[in-house]
Amino acid sequence: MILVLGGTAEARELAVLLQDAGHEFTSSLAGRVARPRLPVGEVRIGGFGGAEGLCDHLAAHGVRAVVDATHPFAAGISANAAAACSETGVPLLRLERPGWSTAPGADRWHWVSGHDEAASTAAELGDRPFLTIGRQSLGRFTGPLAGHEALVRVVDPPDRAIPARWRLLLDRGPYSADGERGLFTGHAADVLVTKDSGGSFTWPKMAVAAELGLPVVVVSRPGAAPGVEVVVDAVAAAEWVSALS
Numbered sequence: 001m002i003l004v005l006g007g008t009a010e011a012r013e014l015a016v017l018l019q020d021a022g023h024e025f026t027s028s029l030a031g032r033v034a035r036p037r038l039p040v041g042e043v044r045i046g047g048f049g050g051a052e053g054l055c056d057h058l059a060a061h062g063v064r065a066v067v068d069a070t071h072p073f074a075a076g077i078s079a080n081a082a083a084a085c086s087e088t089g090v091p092l093l094r095l096e097r098p099g100w101s102t103a104p105g106a107d108r109w110h111w112v113s114g115h116d117e118a119a120s121t122a123a124e125l126g127d128r129p130f131l132t133i134g135r136q137s138l139g140r141f142t143g144p145l146a147g148h149e150a151l152v153r154v155v156d157p158p159d160r161a162i163p164a165r166w167r168l169l170l171d172r173g174p175y176s177a178d179g180e181r182g183l184f185t186g187h188a189a190d191v192l193v194t195k196d197s198g199g200s201f202t203w204p205k206m207a208v209a210a211e212l213g214l215p216v217v218v219v220s221r222p223g224a225a226p227g228v229e230v231v232v233d234a235v236a237a238a239e240w241v242s243a244l245s
Helices: 009-020 050-060 075-088 115-125 135-140 177-187 203-212 234-244
Strands: 002-005 025-029 042-045 065-068 092-095 110-112 129-132 151-154 167-170 191-195 216-219 229-231
Touching: 002 009, 002 075, 009 025, 009 092, 009 234, 050 075, 065 075, 065 234, 075 092, 092 234, 110 115, 115 129, 115 135, 115 191, 115 216, 129 177, 135 151, 151 177, 177 203, 191 203, 203 216, 229 234
Parallel strands: 002 025, 002 065, 025 042, 065 092, 092 229, 110 216, 129 151, 129 191, 151 167, 191 216
Antiparallel strands: none
């Protein structure tokens, strides 16, 4: 049994490859998105109860390897996976799409280490920010940007009230350059705030921000746990699984 910690496009691609290769596997989703895109094969939804609970799950289900294909900013589950696999001796691979640190124009972005710094930096750079940082982090921005005319794009409604001057947009990628351009200009956005999510689904906003000459604030990735092997595409992850046989 292979356990795929998923919720990303890369995890869904891996599930197809594992199914085609005849591997027995289960994809696990955290359940934080109301209508997630489901992968092929068996799926479980919900947390494990921390590293200890994941240890129990690995033993109870005879898991022989784990592929952590969660979002680059899902630091909690990634840390739990590293701890549980270290404790149980189960092999662990991190599947993480490449970030944008080497993308065109990345050297001109305002790279920050966390959401608090992103909020304060955005408050200094503009009055009408476009926030694409996920609903779970919105609380870090409500103080510094409460008086700003912010456009906030999230997949699901936030679980807390947002400032009255903010405009909420519920939408899910992939996005087009034309659509992003319309959002930027329609809102008169003067700064983009995002995370180093990587991939192509949300890249158009970065391209449009560059086209319009707007400052971009980017939250850096937390990085993989020390000693965990990392691959950047589903094919490499599927080959790693097959090599275990």
